[in-house]
Amino acid sequence: xxxxxxxEFLLHITRTRGIARRYFVVNGxxxxxxxxxxxxGFYISEAADLRLIIGACAGAAVALAMSGLTxxxxxxxxxxxxxxxxxxxxxxxDLSESAHGRAARWVPLLIAAVxxxxxxxxxxxxxxxxxxxxxxxxxxxPALQTSIGVALFIIFLLGVFLGQIxxxxxxxxxxxxLVIALCTVALILFLGL
Amino acid sequence: xxxxxRLVLDVLKPHQPDTLELARAIAACGTGLxxxxxxxxxxxxxxxVLVTIEGDDIDLQRVRAAIEELGGxxxxxxxxxxxxxxxxx
Numbered sequence: 001x002x003x004x005x006x007x008e009f010l011l012h013i014t015r016t017r018g019i020a021r022r023y024f025v026v027n028g029x030x031x032x033x034x035x036x037x038x039x040x041g042f043y044i045s046e047a048a049d050l051r052l053i054i055g056a057c058a059g060a061a062v063a064l065a066m067s068g069l070t071x072x073x074x075x076x077x078x079x080x081x082x083x084x085x086x087x088x089x090x091x092x093x094d095l096s097e098s099a100h101g102r103a104a105r106w107v108p109l110l111i112a113a114v115x116x117x118x119x120x121x122x123x124x125x126x127x128x129x130x131x132x133x134x135x136x137x138x139x140x141x142p143a144l145q146t147s148i149g150v151a152l153f154i155i156f157l158l159g160v161f162l163g164q165i166x167x168x169x170x171x172x173x174x175x176x177x178l179v180i181a182l183c184t185v186a187l188i189l190f191l192g193l
Numbered sequence: 194x195x196x197x198x199r200l201v202l203d204v205l206k207p208h209q210p211d212t213l214e215l216a217r218a219i220a221a222c223g224t225g226l227x228x229x230x231x232x233x234x235x236x237x238x239x240x241x242v243l244v245t246i247e248g249d250d251i252d253l254q255r256v257r258a259a260i261e262e263l264g265g266x267x268x269x270x271x272x273x274x275x276x277x278x279x280x281x282x
Contacts, residue, residue: 013209013264087207090238091266098264100207 007110010103014080016111021165023115027068029158029177031119033184034060035126036151040185043144044192050134050143054127061123069116076108126151148185155181197251199274202244203233206265212242215263222255223248243271 011017035057042053084104088095095101126147133143141149159177163170206215216228226248234241246256257267 009210013207015209087238087264090236091205091207091264093266095264098262099210100264 007106010099010107011110013099014083014103014107016076016107019076020111020114023068023072023111024118025158025162025165027064027115028118028122029155030068031061031064031122032126032151032155032158033181034064034119035123036148036155036181036184037188039126039144039148039151040188041192043148044189050130053144054130054134057123057127057130061120061127064123065116065120067116068119069112072115073108073112076111080104080108122154126154152178152181194278196249196276197253197273198247198249198276199272200244200246200251200253200256200270201272202246202256202260203268203271204242204244204260204265205239205268206242206260206263207239210263212240215242215244215260215265218259218263219244219246219256222259223250223252225249226251241268 011020038057038060039053042056047053081104084095084100087100129139129146129150130143133139139146156174156178159174160170162177163173166173204215206212210218212230212232216230220226220228226246228247229245231243231245232240233243244260253270260267
Protein backbone atom coordinates (compact mmCIF):
# COMPACT_ATOMS: atom_id res chain seq x y z
CA UNK A 1 0.00 0.00 0.00
CA UNK A 2 3.04 2.25 -0.17
CA UNK A 3 2.12 3.44 -3.67
CA UNK A 4 -1.22 4.64 -2.28
CA UNK A 5 0.64 6.80 0.23
CA UNK A 6 2.78 8.19 -2.58
CA UNK A 7 -0.26 9.02 -4.69
CA GLU A 8 -1.80 10.70 -1.65
CA PHE A 9 1.40 12.74 -1.26
CA LEU A 10 1.35 13.78 -4.94
CA LEU A 11 -2.28 14.86 -4.62
CA HIS A 12 -1.32 16.77 -1.48
CA ILE A 13 1.58 18.74 -2.95
CA THR A 14 -0.42 19.66 -6.05
CA ARG A 15 -3.49 20.42 -3.91
CA THR A 16 -5.65 18.39 -6.28
CA ARG A 17 -7.47 16.15 -3.79
CA GLY A 18 -10.46 18.50 -3.98
CA ILE A 19 -10.40 18.35 -7.78
CA ALA A 20 -10.48 14.54 -7.77
CA ARG A 21 -13.37 14.58 -5.28
CA ARG A 22 -15.27 17.10 -7.39
CA TYR A 23 -14.73 15.06 -10.54
CA PHE A 24 -15.99 11.94 -8.74
CA VAL A 25 -19.23 13.64 -7.70
CA VAL A 26 -19.84 15.53 -10.95
CA ASN A 27 -19.23 12.60 -13.28
CA GLY A 28 -20.80 10.11 -10.86
CA UNK A 29 -23.90 12.28 -10.87
CA UNK A 30 -23.73 12.40 -14.67
CA UNK A 31 -23.59 8.61 -14.80
CA UNK A 32 -26.45 8.08 -12.34
CA UNK A 33 -28.70 10.64 -14.01
CA UNK A 34 -27.96 9.26 -17.48
CA UNK A 35 -28.84 5.73 -16.32
CA UNK A 36 -31.99 7.05 -14.67
CA UNK A 37 -32.96 8.78 -17.92
CA UNK A 38 -32.40 5.70 -20.06
CA UNK A 39 -34.23 3.42 -17.59
CA UNK A 40 -37.17 5.81 -17.35
CA GLY A 41 -37.28 5.97 -21.15
CA PHE A 42 -37.46 2.19 -21.34
CA TYR A 43 -40.09 2.17 -18.58
CA ILE A 44 -42.47 4.50 -20.44
CA SER A 45 -41.89 2.71 -23.73
CA GLU A 46 -42.79 -0.53 -21.93
CA ALA A 47 -39.79 -2.35 -23.36
CA ALA A 48 -39.52 -5.83 -21.92
CA ASP A 49 -36.27 -7.06 -23.43
CA LEU A 50 -33.76 -6.92 -20.58
CA ARG A 51 -30.84 -7.59 -22.88
CA LEU A 52 -31.75 -4.51 -24.92
CA ILE A 53 -32.00 -2.34 -21.79
CA ILE A 54 -28.71 -3.66 -20.39
CA GLY A 55 -27.01 -3.12 -23.76
CA ALA A 56 -28.21 0.47 -24.02
CA CYS A 57 -27.20 1.25 -20.41
CA ALA A 58 -23.81 -0.46 -20.75
CA GLY A 59 -23.10 1.39 -23.98
CA ALA A 60 -23.90 4.73 -22.37
CA ALA A 61 -21.81 3.81 -19.31
CA VAL A 62 -18.77 2.94 -21.43
CA ALA A 63 -19.18 6.14 -23.44
CA LEU A 64 -19.41 8.19 -20.23
CA ALA A 65 -16.30 6.44 -18.87
CA MET A 66 -14.28 7.08 -22.03
CA SER A 67 -15.45 10.67 -22.16
CA GLY A 68 -14.53 11.14 -18.49
CA LEU A 69 -11.13 9.50 -18.87
CA THR A 70 -9.99 11.39 -21.93
CA UNK A 71 -11.43 14.83 -21.15
CA UNK A 72 -10.05 14.86 -17.60
CA UNK A 73 -6.65 13.54 -18.70
CA UNK A 74 -6.22 16.10 -21.46
CA UNK A 75 -7.32 19.06 -19.34
CA UNK A 76 -5.49 17.99 -16.17
CA UNK A 77 -2.27 17.21 -18.02
CA UNK A 78 -2.30 20.70 -19.50
CA UNK A 79 -3.02 22.21 -16.06
CA UNK A 80 -0.29 20.23 -14.27
CA UNK A 81 2.28 21.03 -16.99
CA UNK A 82 1.42 24.70 -16.73
CA UNK A 83 1.80 24.62 -12.94
CA UNK A 84 5.11 22.75 -13.21
CA UNK A 85 6.48 25.22 -15.76
CA UNK A 86 5.50 28.16 -13.53
CA UNK A 87 7.20 26.51 -10.56
CA UNK A 88 10.33 25.66 -12.59
CA UNK A 89 10.56 29.28 -13.70
CA UNK A 90 10.26 30.47 -10.11
CA UNK A 91 12.80 27.91 -8.86
CA UNK A 92 15.09 28.37 -11.89
CA UNK A 93 15.51 24.59 -11.89
CA ASP A 94 14.43 21.47 -13.74
CA LEU A 95 11.90 19.73 -11.46
CA SER A 96 11.10 16.79 -13.74
CA GLU A 97 12.82 14.31 -11.39
CA SER A 98 11.32 15.78 -8.21
CA ALA A 99 8.01 14.94 -6.56
CA HIS A 100 6.49 17.88 -8.47
CA GLY A 101 7.61 16.40 -11.79
CA ARG A 102 6.18 13.00 -10.87
CA ALA A 103 2.96 14.69 -9.76
CA ALA A 104 2.68 16.41 -13.16
CA ARG A 105 2.87 12.96 -14.79
CA TRP A 106 0.76 10.88 -12.38
CA VAL A 107 -1.92 13.23 -11.05
CA PRO A 108 -3.62 13.68 -14.47
CA LEU A 109 -3.81 9.87 -14.79
CA LEU A 110 -5.28 9.51 -11.31
CA ILE A 111 -7.86 12.25 -11.83
CA ALA A 112 -8.75 10.81 -15.24
CA ALA A 113 -9.26 7.39 -13.64
CA VAL A 114 -11.55 8.88 -10.99
CA UNK A 115 -13.47 10.84 -13.61
CA UNK A 116 -13.86 7.84 -15.89
CA UNK A 117 -14.49 5.12 -13.32
CA UNK A 118 -17.05 7.06 -11.25
CA UNK A 119 -19.83 6.96 -13.89
CA UNK A 120 -18.86 3.44 -14.99
CA UNK A 121 -18.98 1.90 -11.51
CA UNK A 122 -22.13 3.79 -10.54
CA UNK A 123 -23.80 2.67 -13.78
CA UNK A 124 -22.83 -0.96 -13.14
CA UNK A 125 -24.37 -0.77 -9.65
CA UNK A 126 -27.55 0.77 -11.08
CA UNK A 127 -28.03 -1.85 -13.79
CA UNK A 128 -26.98 -4.75 -11.53
CA UNK A 129 -30.64 -5.71 -10.77
CA UNK A 130 -31.25 -5.96 -14.53
CA UNK A 131 -28.15 -8.13 -14.99
CA UNK A 132 -29.17 -10.25 -12.00
CA UNK A 133 -32.63 -10.97 -13.41
CA UNK A 134 -31.30 -11.43 -16.95
CA UNK A 135 -28.86 -14.07 -15.72
CA UNK A 136 -31.69 -16.01 -14.08
CA UNK A 137 -32.06 -14.42 -10.66
CA UNK A 138 -35.35 -13.50 -9.04
CA UNK A 139 -36.31 -10.20 -7.45
CA UNK A 140 -39.39 -9.30 -5.41
CA UNK A 141 -39.93 -6.20 -7.57
CA PRO A 142 -39.64 -5.82 -11.37
CA ALA A 143 -36.00 -5.41 -12.44
CA LEU A 144 -36.51 -2.14 -14.31
CA GLN A 145 -38.27 -0.43 -11.40
CA THR A 146 -35.64 -1.81 -9.01
CA SER A 147 -32.86 -0.31 -11.12
CA ILE A 148 -34.70 3.03 -11.19
CA GLY A 149 -34.93 2.82 -7.39
CA VAL A 150 -31.21 2.06 -7.10
CA ALA A 151 -30.44 5.05 -9.36
CA LEU A 152 -32.54 7.35 -7.17
CA PHE A 153 -30.87 5.99 -4.02
CA ILE A 154 -27.35 6.51 -5.46
CA ILE A 155 -28.22 10.07 -6.47
CA PHE A 156 -29.46 10.64 -2.91
CA LEU A 157 -26.14 9.23 -1.58
CA LEU A 158 -24.13 11.52 -3.86
CA GLY A 159 -26.12 14.42 -2.42
CA VAL A 160 -25.32 13.21 1.10
CA PHE A 161 -21.63 13.01 0.16
CA LEU A 162 -21.76 16.58 -1.17
CA GLY A 163 -23.41 17.67 2.06
CA GLN A 164 -20.56 16.15 4.06
CA ILE A 165 -17.98 17.94 1.92
CA UNK A 166 -19.82 21.25 2.27
CA UNK A 167 -20.53 20.57 5.96
CA UNK A 168 -24.27 21.05 5.51
CA UNK A 169 -27.00 18.82 6.90
CA UNK A 170 -26.69 15.53 5.02
CA UNK A 171 -30.44 14.92 4.70
CA UNK A 172 -31.10 18.31 3.09
CA UNK A 173 -28.32 17.92 0.51
CA UNK A 174 -29.39 14.32 -0.17
CA UNK A 175 -32.99 15.38 -0.69
CA UNK A 176 -31.89 18.26 -2.94
CA UNK A 177 -30.11 15.79 -5.22
CA LEU A 178 -33.13 13.50 -5.11
CA VAL A 179 -35.44 16.36 -6.14
CA ILE A 180 -33.22 16.97 -9.20
CA ALA A 181 -33.48 13.28 -10.10
CA LEU A 182 -37.27 13.24 -9.61
CA CYS A 183 -37.62 16.39 -11.76
CA THR A 184 -35.63 14.59 -14.47
CA VAL A 185 -37.95 11.57 -14.24
CA ALA A 186 -41.01 13.84 -14.31
CA LEU A 187 -39.69 15.66 -17.38
CA ILE A 188 -39.05 12.39 -19.21
CA LEU A 189 -42.50 11.08 -18.26
CA PHE A 190 -44.03 14.35 -19.44
CA LEU A 191 -42.20 14.19 -22.78
CA GLY A 192 -43.16 10.56 -23.14
CA LEU A 193 -46.90 11.32 -22.95
CA UNK B 194 37.62 10.15 10.16
CA UNK B 195 35.77 13.48 10.25
CA UNK B 196 32.13 13.79 11.28
CA UNK B 197 29.78 16.59 10.24
CA UNK B 198 28.02 17.71 13.40
CA ARG B 199 26.13 20.79 12.27
CA LEU B 200 25.07 22.38 8.99
CA VAL B 201 23.20 25.56 8.20
CA LEU B 202 21.81 25.49 4.65
CA ASP B 203 20.19 28.19 2.57
CA VAL B 204 17.42 26.46 0.61
CA LEU B 205 14.90 27.69 -1.93
CA LYS B 206 11.75 25.57 -1.95
CA PRO B 207 8.20 25.60 -3.36
CA HIS B 208 5.40 26.31 -0.84
CA GLN B 209 4.36 22.66 -1.09
CA PRO B 210 5.47 20.43 0.58
CA ASP B 211 5.52 22.71 3.63
CA THR B 212 8.44 23.25 6.00
CA LEU B 213 7.27 20.55 8.39
CA GLU B 214 7.34 17.95 5.61
CA LEU B 215 10.75 19.18 4.47
CA ALA B 216 12.05 18.96 8.04
CA ARG B 217 10.72 15.40 8.36
CA ALA B 218 12.30 14.37 5.05
CA ILE B 219 15.68 15.79 6.11
CA ALA B 220 15.44 14.24 9.57
CA ALA B 221 14.86 10.86 7.90
CA CYS B 222 18.31 11.14 6.24
CA GLY B 223 20.06 9.82 9.33
CA THR B 224 19.54 8.63 12.87
CA GLY B 225 19.07 11.17 15.63
CA LEU B 226 19.15 14.21 13.37
CA UNK B 227 17.76 17.41 14.83
CA UNK B 228 16.34 19.73 12.16
CA UNK B 229 15.27 23.33 12.52
CA UNK B 230 13.82 25.36 9.64
CA UNK B 231 13.22 29.10 9.64
CA UNK B 232 11.43 30.86 6.79
CA UNK B 233 13.52 33.82 5.62
CA UNK B 234 11.56 35.08 2.65
CA UNK B 235 8.25 34.30 0.96
CA UNK B 236 7.47 34.74 -2.70
CA UNK B 237 4.37 33.96 -4.78
CA UNK B 238 5.63 30.48 -5.72
CA UNK B 239 8.64 29.87 -3.51
CA UNK B 240 10.15 30.49 -0.09
CA UNK B 241 13.73 30.82 1.10
CA VAL B 242 14.41 28.86 4.25
CA LEU B 243 17.37 28.42 6.55
CA VAL B 244 17.79 24.79 7.49
CA THR B 245 19.82 23.96 10.59
CA ILE B 246 20.74 20.30 11.00
CA GLU B 247 22.47 18.84 14.02
CA GLY B 248 23.53 15.23 14.44
CA ASP B 249 26.36 12.80 15.02
CA ASP B 250 27.31 12.34 11.38
CA ILE B 251 25.30 14.28 8.79
CA ASP B 252 25.38 12.95 5.23
CA LEU B 253 25.14 16.09 3.10
CA GLN B 254 24.54 14.16 -0.13
CA ARG B 255 21.49 12.42 1.33
CA VAL B 256 20.21 15.72 2.69
CA ARG B 257 20.67 17.39 -0.69
CA ALA B 258 18.85 14.51 -2.43
CA ALA B 259 15.95 14.78 0.04
CA ILE B 260 15.67 18.53 -0.58
CA GLU B 261 15.76 18.08 -4.36
CA GLU B 262 13.23 15.24 -4.19
CA LEU B 263 10.78 17.71 -2.65
CA GLY B 264 11.45 20.27 -5.38
CA GLY B 265 13.86 22.43 -3.39
CA UNK B 266 17.37 23.51 -4.27
CA UNK B 267 20.36 24.01 -2.02
CA UNK B 268 21.66 27.54 -2.60
CA UNK B 269 24.54 27.63 -0.16
CA UNK B 270 26.07 26.06 2.91
CA UNK B 271 26.14 28.96 5.35
CA UNK B 272 27.66 27.27 8.40
CA UNK B 273 29.39 23.98 9.11
CA UNK B 274 30.68 22.28 12.22
CA UNK B 275 32.93 19.27 11.69
CA UNK B 276 34.59 17.08 14.29
CA UNK B 277 37.96 15.63 13.34
CA UNK B 278 39.40 12.26 14.39
CA UNK B 279 39.73 11.91 18.15
CA UNK B 280 43.17 10.50 19.10
CA UNK B 281 43.52 7.76 21.70
CA UNK B 282 46.81 9.05 23.16
